[in-house]
Amino acid sequence: xxxxxxxxxxxxxxxxxxxxxxxxxxxxxxxxxxxxxxxxxxxxxxxxxxxxxxxxxxxxxxxxxxxxxxxxxxxxxxxxxxxxxxxxxxxxxxxxxxxxxxxxxxxxxxxxxxx
Amino acid sequence: xxxxxxxxxxxxxxxxxxxxxxxxxxxxxxxxxxxxxxxxxxxxxxxxxxxxxxxxxxxxxxxxxxxxxxxxxxxxxxxxxxxxxxxxxxxxxxxxxxxxxxxxxxxxxxxxxx
Numbered sequence: 001x002x003x004x005x006x007x008x009x010x011x012x013x014x015x016x017x018x019x020x021x022x023x024x025x026x027x028x029x030x031x032x033x034x035x036x037x038x039x040x041x042x043x044x045x046x047x048x049x050x051x052x053x054x055x056x057x058x059x060x061x062x063x064x065x066x067x068x069x070x071x072x073x074x075x076x077x078x079x080x081x082x083x084x085x086x087x088x089x090x091x092x093x094x095x096x097x098x099x100x101x102x103x104x105x106x107x108x109x110x111x112x113x114x115x
Numbered sequence: 116x117x118x119x120x121x122x123x124x125x126x127x128x129x130x131x132x133x134x135x136x137x138x139x140x141x142x143x144x145x146x147x148x149x150x151x152x153x154x155x156x157x158x159x160x161x162x163x164x165x166x167x168x169x170x171x172x173x174x175x176x177x178x179x180x181x182x183x184x185x186x187x188x189x190x191x192x193x194x195x196x197x198x199x200x201x202x203x204x205x206x207x208x209x210x211x212x213x214x215x216x217x218x219x220x221x222x223x224x225x226x227x228x229x
Contacts, residue, residue, distance in 0.1 A: 092158070
């Protein structure tokens with residue numbers, strides 16, 4: 001266990017649904033991240049939060065909406081997704097945020113399938 | 116922008132042999148190069164990293180070398196064991212402050228045959 005948990009582990013949703021992914025870290029870290037991992041493509045950094053403030057949004061479509069109510073919890077709200085959004089969504093945390101090179105600890109991911 | 120190429124995409128070795136995975140990067144200003152291991156059903160885990168002011172770093176059976184002139188860095192695993200089987204990712208960070216870029220390679224599936 002890395003100290004980062006994600007729920008649900010698997011999610012199937014239609015294009016008109018609204019769902020949320022949840023991440024929780026038990027490491028006392030100040031920074032949290034969302035990544036997208038698609039087959040045959042490099043891991044993509046989506047969002048970075050440092051002390052609950054969003055510091056990075058890598059041109060992610062607005063159908064993905066992050067929320068960080070405190071340093072231990074991170075959500076990714078999903079609405080009107082497309083089939084190409086199907087992927088493994090990984091959450092990570094680190095003591096300090098990028099570009100500081102503190103070790104990032106990843107959760108196991110949520111496998112999302114959009115029908 | 117930064118581009119990171121990783122080779123090979125798949126690698127199969129016999130237990131006890133060495134494995135080498137290579138990544139090349141395009142931006143000479145890149146300054147930090149981590150390597151991650153991802154086992155099936157788990158998230159990536161940092162296994163070793165190297166900064167641009169160092170040429171080599173070793174941690175037990177794992178080593179990373181960096182050639183800044185050629186803009187490539189490599190992961191070396193010696194005395195491979197079946198539990199080393201996983202997908203390995205390299206990455207590079209360029210820049211700092213609010214202007215930085217983190218780029219990953221596409222990954223290498225390493226299979227260690229007993």
